[in-house]
Amino acid sequence: MTDQAAETATTNPVVSNFIxxxxxxxxxxxxxxxxxxxxxxxxxxxxxHFGHAKSIFLNFGxxxxxxxxxxxxxxxxxxxxxxxTKEETEYVDAIRExxxxxxxxxxxxxxxxxxxxxxxxxxxxxxxxAGLAYVDSQDSESLRATRGTLTEPxxxxxxxxxxxxxxxxxxxxMRAGEFADGAHILRAKIDMAxxxxxxxxxxxxxxxxAHHHRTGDAWCIYPMYDFAHCVSDAIEGITHSLCTLExxxxxxxxxxxxxxxxxxxxxxxxxxxxIEFSRLNLTYVVLSKRKLIQLVNDGHVDGWxxxxxxxxxxxxxxxxxPTGFKLFADRIGISKSDSLIDYQVLEDCMREDxxxxxxxxxxxxxxxxxxxTNFPENHIExxxxxxxxxxxxxxxxxxxxxxxxxxxREDFMIEPTKGFFxxxxxxxVRLRYGYIIKCTGFDRDESGQVTxxxxxxxxxTKSGTPGSETRKVKGNIHWLSCAHSVxxxxxxxxxLFRTAAPGGRQEGDAPDFERDFLTDINPNAKQIQVGxxxxxxxxxxxxxxxxxxxxxYFVADQFDHTPGKPIFNRTVTLRDSWxxx
RNA sequence: UGGGCCGUCGCCAAGUUGGUUAAGGCACUGGGUUUUGAUCCCAGCAUACCUAGGUUCGAAUCCUAGCGGCCCAGCCA
Numbered sequence: 001m002t003d004q005a006a007e008t009a010t011t012n013p014v015v016s017n018f019i020x021x022x023x024x025x026x027x028x029x030x031x032x033x034x035x036x037x038x039x040x041x042x043x044x045x046x047x048x049h050f051g052h053a054k055s056i057f058l059n060f061g062x063x064x065x066x067x068x069x070x071x072x073x074x075x076x077x078x079x080x081x082x083x084x085t086k087e088e089t090e091y092v093d094a095i096r097e098x099x100x101x102x103x104x105x106x107x108x109x110x111x112x113x114x115x116x117x118x119x120x121x122x123x124x125x126x127x128x129x130a131g132l133a134y135v136d137s138q139d140s141e142s143l144r145a146t147r148g149t150l151t152e153p154x155x156x157x158x159x160x161x162x163x164x165x166x167x168x169x170x171x172x173x174m175r176a177g178e179f180a181d182g183a184h185i186l187r188a189k190i191d192m193a194x195x196x197x198x199x200x201x202x203x204x205x206x207x208x209x210a211h212h213h214r215t216g217d218a219w220c221i222y223p224m225y226d227f228a229h230c231v232s233d234a235i236e237g238i239t240h241s242l243c244t245l246e247x248x249x250x251x252x253x254x255x256x257x258x259x260x261x262x263x264x265x266x267x268x269x270x271x272x273x274x275i276e277f278s279r280l281n282l283t284y285v286v287l288s289k290r291k292l293i294q295l296v297n298d299g300h301v302d303g304w305x306x307x308x309x310x311x312x313x314x315x316x317x318x319x320x321x322p323t324g325f326k327l328f329a330d331r332i333g334i335s336k337s338d339s340l341i342d343y344q345v346l347e348d349c350m351r352e353d354x355x356x357x358x359x360x361x362x363x364x365x366x367x368x369x370x371x372x373t374n375f376p377e378n379h380i381e382x383x384x385x386x387x388x389x390x391x392x393x394x395x396x397x398x399x400x401x402x403x404x405x406x407x408x409r410e411d412f413m414i415e416p417t418k419g420f421f422x423x424x425x426x427x428x429v430r431l432r433y434g435y436i437i438k439c440t441g442f443d444r445d446e447s448g449q450v451t452x453x454x455x456x457x458x459x460x461t462k463s464g465t466p467g468s469e470t471r472k473v474k475g476n477i478h479w480l481s482c483a484h485s486v487x488x489x490x491x492x493x494x495x496l497f498r499t500a501a502p503g504g505r506q507e508g509d510a511p512d513f514e515r516d517f518l519t520d521i522n523p524n525a526k527q528i529q530v531g532x533x534x535x536x537x538x539x540x541x542x543x544x545x546x547x548x549x550x551x552x553y554f555v556a557d558q559f560d561h562t563p564g565k566p567i568f569n570r571t572v573t574l575r576d577s578w579x580x581x
Numbered sequence: 582u583g584g585g586c587c588g589u590c591g592c593c594a595a596g597u598u599g600g601u602u603a604a605g606g607c608a609c610u611g612g613g614u615u616u617u618g619a620u621c622c623c624a625g626c627a628u629a630c631c632u633a634g635g636u637u638c639g640a641a642u643c644c645u646a647g648c649g650g651c652c653c654a655g656c657c658a
Contacts, residue, residue, distance in 0.1 A: 015594075015595070015605075015606085017595085041658090042658095082658085085657095086657075136656095140656060147654055149583085149654060150582085151582060152583080152654095153583090154654090181656085184656095185656050196583090196585070197653055197654050203656055222656095225657070225658050229658085245651080246651090246653080246658095248585060248586055249586090249652070249653055278586095283592095289658095331593075331594095331606060331607065332592095332593055332594085333606090335594070335595095336587060337586095337587055337588065337593095337651095338587065338650065338651050340592080342607085342608085344607085345592075345593075348607070348608090351619090351620095355620060389615090389620070390620075430616060431616095434616095463616065469616085474618090477617095478617080547617085550619075551617090574617075574619050575618095575619065576618070577619090578618040
C-alpha cells in the first residue's frame with residue numbers, strides 16, 4: 001500500500017453493500033479460507049476513465065479492507081489482452097500509471113491474460129477431448145443466421161457432430177496456422193435453443209493472424225473473453241470476480257466453463273464466482289470508449305489527457321485528486337440499480353479534498369487596476385496572509401501592498417445590483433489582509449468599459465492591527481500589487497457537455513430522431529486568460545494545487561507550467577451561494 | 582414480444598432469515614461562527630419503501646397480478 005492509499009483508506013467509514021455481504025458470508029463459511037482475491041481487468045485498448053476509478057477502488061479497496069481478517073487478500077491488475085488487433089503497449093503503461101496514481105501499488109501483482117495462452121489452449125483441448133467443444137467451419141454470416149433471435153431458438157451447426165478426433169485435429173491445425181482468419185472457430189457445445197443467447201454454442205477461439213503486443217507471432221488463434229476471463233480468474237486464484245451488470249447474462253457461461261474444467265481436473269474447487277454491480281453513469285459526460293475515442297480523434301479535445309475529458313489522465317491534469325475520487329467512490333456506493341450520478345457530486349468530492357489540502361494563494365484572474373490616490377507613491381506595506389485558514393501551523397506569507405493594485409473586474413460595479421456588496425462608487429470595502437478603502441471614482445473608455453478605479457485607504461484599519469476589528473465592512477475583496485505580481489496563463493475549464501445526457505433526447509425531438517452527442521459539446525468548456533498571481537507562484541512545481549481565494553481551486557499544469565511561463569488550470573470553482581441567485 | 586437484472590426522500594444508498602418511531606451521505610432549507618458571498622458548526626428534511634390486491638397480531642421485507650427502466654442476437658470486452 002502506498003502512502004496515498006493509506007491516506008485514502010482512512011478517509012471514510014465503510015458502508016455496507018451487497019458484495020461485502022456476500023464476502024462476509026464466504027468468510028463466515030470459510031468458503032475460500034482466509035482470502036479475498038479480486039482483480040481489476042482492463043483491456044489495454046484505451047485509457048482509463050472515471051468509471052474505471054469506481055472499479056479500481058472497489059476491487060483494490062476490498063482486498064485492502066479484508067486484509068485484517070483475511071491475511072491472504074489481494075487484488076491483481078490483469079491486462080485482458082486476448083484480442084491482438086485492438087491492444088497496444090502504450091495503453092498498458094498508461095493504465096499502470098493511472099492505477100498507481102490512484103494509490104495502488106501493483107508491483108508484483110501485474111498479470112496478463114496473454115501469459116495464460118498456453119494454459120488456456122490446454123483447457124480448450126480438454127473440452128474438445130470431453131466432447132464439450134467443437135470446431136465449426138461456417139462463415140460468420142451462417143453463424144449469425146443459425147444463432148436464432150431473442151425470441152426464436154437457433155439451429156445446430158452442420159459441423160456440430162464432428163468426431164472428437166476430427167475436432168482435435170482441426171483445432172491443432174488451427175493453432176499450427178494452417179487456416180486463414182475466419183475459416184474455423186472453436187465453439188462450446190451447449191444449447192442452440194437456450195433462451196440465454198450466450199449459451200448458444202458460444203465461440204471459444206478464433207483465428208487471427210495478427211501480431212500480439214506481448215506474444216508477438218507465437219499465436220494465430222486467440223481465446224474469447226468468456227473463456228479467457230473465467231480461466232484467468234481460476235489460474236490466479238481469484239475468489240470474487242467483480243464486473244458490471246451487462247455481464248450478468250454471461251455468468252452461466254462463466255460457471256459452465258469452470259465447472260466443466262474442474263470436473264476434468266483442470267482446476268480445484270472452490271472456484272471463483274462472478275458478481276455484477278452497476279456501472280457508473282455521470283451527468284454531463286460520456287464514458288463510452290467509442291465516444292471518448294471520437295472526441296480525441298476528431299479534435300474536439302487536445303488529446304487523452306485533456307482536462308475536459310473524464311479520463312484519469314485528464315482528471316489528473318485538471319487537478320482532480322486520488323483522494324477526491326476515493327471520496328466519490330465511497331459516496332456513490334455499490335449496488336445493482338441503474339444510477340445516474342450528478343456531476344456535481346464528483347466536483348463536491350474534489351472540493352472537499354482540496355479545501356483541506358490546498359494552501360491558499362491570491363490570484364486576480366480578470367484584472368482591473370485600482371489606484372489608491374492617498375497611498376504614498378513609493379511605499380510598500382507588507383501584509384500577511386495565512387496559508388491555510390484551518391491550519392495555522394502552515395504559517396503566513398507576506399503580500400506587499402502598494403499604491404497601484406489589481407483587483408477582480410467582477411468585484412467592481414458602477415451601479416450595484418441588489419445584494420452586491422463589493423466595490424462600488426462611494427462605498428467601502430476591505431482589501432483582504434489589508435486596509436478598508438473607499439471607492440472615489442473610475443475611468444471608462446469610449447465603449448463604456450471601466451479602465452481604472454480610484455480609491456482612498458484608511459490608514460487606521462490595517463488587518464491584524466489593534467482596533468482594526470472594530471470597523472466592520474461587509475465587502476472583502478482580494479488584490480495584488482501591480483509591481484509585486486506576475487502574469488500567469490489561466491485555463492478555465494468547465495464541463496465538456498452542456499446537457500446532462502449528451503446525445504440524449506430533448507424536448508421537441510422527433511420520436512425517431514437520434515441526437516449526435518457531439519452537438520451537445522460545450523464550446524466554452526475551455527477558455528484561456530492571462531491573470532495575475534503572487535510572484536512565488538511562478539516557481540511552484542507542476543501539479544501543485546492551490547485555492548486561489550474567492551476564486552476556486554487551481555493546479556499548476558502538469559506539462560506546460562514553467563517558472564518563465566506559469567500556467568494554472570482551474571480544477572473547480574468554489575461553491576458560490578451568491579452567483580446562484 | 583424469449584431470457585436476465587433493477588425499482589426505498591431531488592441524487593446516491595443501508596435495511597430484504599417479517600417485529601419498537603425506515604440508517605447514512607449529497608443536495609436543499611433555516612440559524613450560528615467567519616477579514617474567502619468559501620470553510621466550519623447546529624437544526625430541519627420519506628406515517629413512507631413502483632402500483633394494486635393478499636397472507637399476518639405485525640411487511641419495504643413473504644405471496645399474486647400489474648407498471649416502469651436497463652442489458653443480451655461480435656469470430657469485441
